Amino acid sequence: MKNRIKVLRAEKNITQADLADAVQVSRQTINAIEKEKFDPSLMLAFKLSEYFSKSIEEIFEYK
Amino acid sequence: MEATNWQEQKKKNLKALAIWTVGWVLSMALVTFGPKFIWEDNQLFTYLAFFLNLGLGIGMIIANRNHINGLDELDKKITFDAMAIALGVGVIGGLSFSVMDITNMIGIDAEISFLVILISISYLIAMVVGKLRYK
Numbered sequence: 001m002k003n004r005i006k007v008l009r010a011e012k013n014i015t016q017a018d019l020a021d022a023v024q025v026s027r028q029t030i031n032a033i034e035k036e037k038f039d040p041s042l043m044l045a046f047k048l049s050e051y052f053s054k055s056i057e058e059i060f061e062y063k
Numbered sequence: 064m065e066a067t068n069w070q071e072q073k074k075k076n077l078k079a080l081a082i083w084t085v086g087w088v089l090s091m092a093l094v095t096f097g098p099k100f101i102w103e104d105n106q107l108f109t110y111l112a113f114f115l116n117l118g119l120g121i122g123m124i125i126a127n128r129n130h131i132n133g134l135d136e137l138d139k140k141i142t143f144d145a146m147a148i149a150l151g152v153g154v155i156g157g158l159s160f161s162v163m164d165i166t167n168m169i170g171i172d173a174e175i176s177f178l179v180i181l182i183s184i185s186y187l188i189a190m191v192v193g194k195l196r197y198k
Binding site for chain 1: 069196197
């Protein structure tokens, strides 16, 4: 699954650690999602959606 | 603030697991060596040490469950993958080892301790591989 988290994070000018703290996961989890090695759960996807004020479809793309 | 609570809870869970594990290991040593070296085969003390060990073991299982529930989702996946591999290796390896013992393919007895060591090592290796994979 592709995602735009790295781009959205850059737009907000925040680090992986900042985002990890905000959505209550480890920095390694954010890193693995950005590198598309790990697909987040629905709950985490909703948290990211809420944090970036974007819909899930705007952040994730199913391929 | 919420994030800090999550990380603090994770640390607390890990600390609790460590305490229960140390207690269980020490009580295992007590029930194993106590009858011979401390209370000279007094059955009452042996029963007390046995139930202490069993109780601490149950506590350790609950602490481990709490620890896993407190992990974030990537760590949970890595842990579950490692557990699946350790279980598979334990069942397949353990039964193969037992068959080798029964059919006299090997000159040593298949002890339960070998199985515990096999499961522990395969779990540790799978955890390290999992951590490296998602690094």
